[in-house]
Amino acid sequence: MRNCPWCAEQIQEAAVKCRWCGSHLREGAVAREWYRVAEGNMVAGVCTGLAELLGVSVTALRLAAVLLTLLGFGWGLIIYAVLWMVMPLRQSPGIPQAREKL
Numbered sequence: 001m002r003n004c005p006w007c008a009e010q011i012q013e014a015a016v017k018c019r020w021c022g023s024h025l026r027e028g029a030v031a032r033e034w035y036r037v038a039e040g041n042m043v044a045g046v047c048t049g050l051a052e053l054l055g056v057s058v059t060a061l062r063l064a065a066v067l068l069t070l071l072g073f074g075w076g077l078i079i080y081a082v083l084w085m086v087m088p089l090r091q092s093p094g095i096p097q098a099r100e101k102l
Contacts, residue, residue, distance in 0.1 A: 001013065004018040004020065004021060004023065004025065005023075005025070006018065006021050006023040007020050007021035007023070009021070011025070016055045017055060024055070034049065034050075034053060034086075034087050034088075035049045035052075035053075035087060035088055035089065035090035036048070036049045036084070036087045036088070036089045036090065037049045037052060037090055038089060038090065042062070043080075043084075044080075044084045045089065046080055046083045046084055046087060047061040047062045047065060049087060049090070050083075064076075065079075065080055
């Protein structure tokens, strides 16, 4: 257990957000690396990577992307495609790296 730096209440060591005051305990999303995640993805891992980065539910991000696509005249697909191209893929230790052809 450790104390929240904002409200001084006791929280778990692995906590991302304080359950008492709601403050985020990790560094900001801008300072962290953005990655797509290979495991648990449905299309390209963009929503899974953003969910890990922001500390929110992947289902909520997927629903937001679908709603933005349907209600925003296709902007959800455009944003998803841009993020797919920009965000690098994070490889987990269990997934073999692609080998270069000799």
